[in-house]
Amino acid sequence: GENVEQHPSTLSVQEGDSAVIKCTYSDSASNYFPWYKQELGKRPQLIIDIRSNVGEKKDQRIAVTLNKTAKHFSLHITETQPEDSAVYFCAASAQTSGSRLTFGEGTQLTVNP
Amino acid sequence: GAVVSQHPSWVICKSGTSVKIECRSLDFQATTMFWYRQFPKQSLMLMATSNEGSKATYEQGVEKDKFLINHASLTLSTLTVTSAHPEDSSFYICSARRWERRGELFFGEGSRLTVL
Numbered sequence: 001g002e003n004v005e006q007h008p009s010t011l012s013v014q015e016g017d018s019a020v021i022k023c024t025y026s027d028s029a030s031n032y033f034p035w036y037k038q039e040l041g042k043r044p045q046l047i048i049d050i051r052s053n054v055g056e057k058k059d060q061r062i063a064v065t066l067n068k069t070a071k072h073f074s075l076h077i078t079e080t081q082p083e084d085s086a087v088y089f090c091a092a093s094a095q096t097s098g099s100r101l102t103f104g105e106g107t108q109l110t111v112n113p
Numbered sequence: 114g115a116v117v118s119q120h121p122s123w124v125i126c127k128s129g130t131s132v133k134i135e136c137r138s139l140d141f142q143a144t145t146m147f148w149y150r151q152f153p154k155q156s157l158m159l160m161a162t163s164n165e166g167s168k169a170t171y172e173q174g175v176e177k178d179k180f181l182i183n184h185a186s187l188t189l190s191t192l193t194v195t196s197a198h199p200e201d202s203s204f205y206i207c208s209a210r211r212w213e214r215r216g217e218l219f220f221g222e223g224s225r226l227t228v229l
Contacts, residue, residue: 034218043206043220044157089156099210100147101218103156 002027004092006104014112019080021107023090024072030092033066033073034101038087047088048075080111116140117209119221126197127229133193134224136207142187143209147218148180151204163190197228 003026013019025033031052036044050057050064050073057064061080066073077084090104116139126132136146144165149157161182162170169182179201181193190209194201206223 041204041223041225043222045220046217049217099145100159100162101208102159105156106154 002030002092002094002102004090004102004104006090006107008107009105010108010110012110012112013080015080015082017080019075019077019084019109019111021075021088021090021109022072023074023092023104024070025092025102026071027092027094028071029094032093032099033064034091035062035064035075036089036091036103038089038106040087044089077109080109082111082113085109085111117143117207117219117221119207119224121224122222123225123227125227125229128198129196131193131195132197132226133191134205134207134226136190136192136209136221138188138209138211138219141209141211143190143211144187145210146184146190147208147210148182148190148192149206149208151206151223153204157206160192165190194226197226199228202226202228 006023034049035047037047038044048062048064050066061078063076087106087108089106091101093099093101118137120135146163148160150160151157159172160175163182163184165184171177184190204223204225207221208218
C-alpha cells in the first residue's frame with residue numbers, strides 16, 4: 001500500500017518568512033495530493049491540492065509543487081502570519097485504491113510574531 | 114461549501130459500554146465515507162471505508178466486530194465502538210467524498226471519545 005513520509009515534524013519561522021514542508025510517497029499510481037491544515041481539536045481543512053497532471057499550483061500565499069519522477073511534493077507558504085500556526089498534513093491517493101487517502105505524519109508549524 | 118456534521122463532538126463512557134458516532138453529509142449525497150482515528154499529536158489513520166448499502170471495508174489491524182460501521186443512507190454513516198476500553202479513547206473523524214467537487218473529501222468536526 002501507499003506510504004507517505006513528511007518532513008520536518010516541527011517547523012518554527014518568524015512572521016513574514018517562508019515555510020516549506022516536504023512529503024514523499026511510495027505508490028507510483030497515486031495521482032491526487034491534498035494538503036490539510038488542522039488546528040488543535042478541530043477538523044482538517046483542505047488548503048490546497050494538486051493532481052498528477054500538473055507540476056505546480058498556487059493560491060495566494062500557498063503553493064504546492066509535485067515531482068512525479070522523484071515521487072515527492074512540497075507545500076510552500078510565503079509571508080507567514082501567526083494565524084498560519086497549526087499542524088499541516090500532506091496526503092496521497094490513487095484511483096486504484098478506491099481513492100483512500102494516506103496521510104503523512106504531520107508538521108507542527110509555529111509562526112513567531 | 115459542503116458540510117459534514119459529526120455527532121457527538123464529545124463523549125465520555127464507562128469501560129465495557131458501546132458508543133455510537135454519527136456522520137452526516139448535510140448538503141450532498143455521499144456514497145462513500147471514511148472513518149479515521151487520530152491519537153494526540155499523531156496523524157490520521159484510516160480505519161475503514163463505508164459504502165452506502167454494502168459492508169464496510171476495514172483496514173488491516175482494525176477489528177470489524179469492535180468498530181461497527183453502518184452506512185444505511187446516502188447521507189448517514191455510523192461508527193459504533195463496542196465494549197469500549199480506555200485504549201479506545203481517541204479522536205474519531207469521518208469524511209465524505211463529494212464527486213461533483215472532483216472527489217474532494219470533506220471532514221466532520223470529529224468526536225473525542227474518552228473511556229473511563
